[in-house]
Amino acid sequence: xTPAEFFxxxxxxxxxxxxxxxxxxxxxxxxSRTFLPLPHAISIGAYILFGxxxxxxxxxxxxxxxxxxxxxxxxxxxxxxxxxxxxxxxFAVVQLNNLHFLxxxxxxxxxxxxxxxxxxILRGVFTVQNGLNFxxxxxxxxxxxxxAFVMWRHPAFGKWxxxxxxxxxxPHFVMKFLTFPTPPAEAGMFDAGPLVGIWxxxxxxxATTHYLKTR
Numbered sequence: 001x002t003p004a005e006f007f008x009x010x011x012x013x014x015x016x017x018x019x020x021x022x023x024x025x026x027x028x029x030x031x032s033r034t035f036l037p038l039p040h041a042i043s044i045g046a047y048i049l050f051g052x053x054x055x056x057x058x059x060x061x062x063x064x065x066x067x068x069x070x071x072x073x074x075x076x077x078x079x080x081x082x083x084x085x086x087x088x089x090x091f092a093v094v095q096l097n098n099l100h101f102l103x104x105x106x107x108x109x110x111x112x113x114x115x116x117x118x119x120x121i122l123r124g125v126f127t128v129q130n131g132l133n134f135x136x137x138x139x140x141x142x143x144x145x146x147x148a149f150v151m152w153r154h155p156a157f158g159k160w161x162x163x164x165x166x167x168x169x170x171p172h173f174v175m176k177f178l179t180f181p182t183p184p185a186e187a188g189m190f191d192a193g194p195l196v197g198i199w200x201x202x203x204x205x206x207a208t209t210h211y212l213k214t215r
């Protein structure tokens with residue numbers, strides 16, 4: 001029998017379903033762009049829509065994480081997750097627009113000196129997207145830490161999930177600050193972003209299992 005605290009209203013169940021579908025879509029978009037030779041248009045679409053998928057995922061999963069009773073951590077984790085998704089879309093759009101504008105100028109530069117100047121400008125504008133990427137990662141990692149706090153006593157998750165969350169997300173968070181403003185992968189470390197992806201996948205799978213059990 002479903003515990004009383006996990007009886008959801010029809011609106012909450014629809015929100016949960018939206019969150020699970022959006023979260024699964026975000027995982028598929030991330031993995032497909034990373035490992036598959038997608039057609040250009042599909043790859044660009046996945047790159048841009050990954051952020052909005054995160055936004056809808058965090059909104060939709062809130063009814064689960066607020067159980068068995070609402071906490072400040074659950075509210076703040078949801079807000080910071082939404083911010084991470086929105087900033088991710090900003091990062092993607094800024095990067096794509098910069099490349100769309102500057103790559104043809106670099107490729108068609110009439111002189112080596114002008115080509116070098118355009119390349120220098122491209123490196124300069126990339127600092128903007130690096131800043132957006134850092135900000136997005138900060139809010140996403142903060143959301144993960146807050147979810148870990150929520151899940152410590154959550155009957156559908158438990159302490160081991162909290163510990164796993166911190167173990168997966170912690171290296172990403174620490175390395176980002178240690179090497180700022182240089183990305184960790186460019187500072188002789190490694191890109192721990194996939195560890196955050198594993199955390200998000202684990203959370204989505206566990207939330208999906210819970211959703212199916214409470215139907």
